[in-house]
């Protein structure tokens with residue numbers, strides 16, 4: 378819908394017809410808000426809807442909800458559309474096509490997985506159904522399967538609603554997108570609010586009774602469950618594209634160039650269904666995030682209407698609130714950097730969020746990863762009760778601009794006692810990495826070599 382709205386802004390209804398097929402009932406909603414709807418932090422599902430189908434229609438976009446595209450014929454320039462209300466199928470022509478089919482949640486074919494009481498949280502309709510089950514619970518035991526950020530946000534939401542929550546994760550830590558020294562804090566925070574963690578315990582199936590879920594069977598035990606939430610990750614929904622003969626990469630995402638053009642003329646793709654370029658690992662990746670989807674949608678909306686703009690890739694920035702912590706990462710973790718072939722230096726520091734004497738200061742853990750030799754910042758992870766999510770943006774820009782860590786160390790970041798210590802925790806981590814790198818290297822950045830007498834450049838108008 379971002380692509381459609383952008384295209385509509387650039388072309389009037391007399392110049393361009395825009396038709397959107399959506400198999401669900403909602404458009405332009407924040408899936409990111411589902412955990413807060415379930416946790417009753419947000420009370421009304423409509424609050425998550427930024428633009429309803431009616432609002433899009435009023436803006437000149439012909440949205441047809443409950444319509445599923447079942448086939449694409451790139452040569453004939455047609456799509457086959459099934460009406461989910463009546464079951465009838467029609468063929469619609471197109472000059473240009475935008476595929477934005479999103480992601481499909483992983484749902485292993487385990488015994489009992491289709492029982493009542495086993496919920497996904499990919500769509501708003503699923504979020505509403507889960508909330509209804511929590512509003513009128515059959516019992517007090519909930520099990521969340523999967524320790525990624527969505528599983529963790531949902532575990533916290535269920536605790537907030539008074540349920541006894543167990544979280545089952547096949548790997549050795551929740552939030553496996555963090556290095557273990559930072560991820561350990563997240564595990565502690567979950568335990569602090571009473572989430573029972575079962576790590577390195579892959580699930581084997583679900584116990585049921587009269588079609589209702591009653592338990593989750595792991596390699597070690599059966600956990601009682603009146604309600605189960607699946608948070609096992611997603612994969613790109615690229616089947617429609619693949620069946621149409623469009624290139625799909627080894628990641629499972631639709632292959633697009635930097636203009637979001639797929640492998641056939643006049644066909645674009647954006648969002649969770651595509652693979653995108655990781656600017657640090659230089660590899661194609663699929664990362665299902667609304668931040669990327671919206672930016673790519675804007676690029677498509679411009680290019681589909683004759684513009685010329687690009688999506689330059691991602692550096693893997695992600696933030697989340699897990700119990701008392703803001704959890705943030707960008708670039709590559711130490712483990713990912715090593716996998717990508719970098720020789721790295723990494724430092725983890727424990728600092729404070731405010732001046733030591735200022736009331737309310739909280740501990741903050743910052744990890745920075747840099748390339749040995751060049752000193753280039755490759756990634757960072759930050760966990761704290763305050764100030765982690767915004768501090769990671771500084772590191773994200775350093776990663777984005779391939780900044781050497783000694784430049785980051787000298788970056789002119791703000792300081793006032795209620796807001797940060799004099800040495801911001803990010804700079805403390807940078808200082809530690811510089812020390813590890815052997816420091817005192819001349820910076821490769823020409824900006825630092827500018828003569829002191831040079832006068833500031835006049836602002837461009």
Ligand SMILES: Cc1cc2nc3c(=O)[nH]c(=O)nc-3n(C[C@H](O)[C@H](O)[C@H](O)COP(=O)(O)OP(=O)(O)OC[C@H]3O[C@@H](n4cnc5c(N)ncnc54)[C@H](O)[C@@H]3O)c2cc1C
Pocket residue numbers: 398399400401407408409410411412444445446447477478479480498499500527614617647648649650665666667668669670696
């Ligand atoms: C619980 C949850 C929390 C999240 N939290 C965050 C967060 O905090 N930050 C963040 O950046 N991201 C977050 N995300 C991810 C973010 O929501 C997605 O990355 C984003 O919605 C992707 O947008 P999209 O348009 O590519 O896909 P979607 O929003 O999934 O839209 C795809 C649409 O295509 C429709 N569709 C698919 N196939 C067809 C077809 N054949 N015919 C017709 N319609 C079809 C689907 O019904 C769907 O409505 C979260 C996601 C979830 C589920």
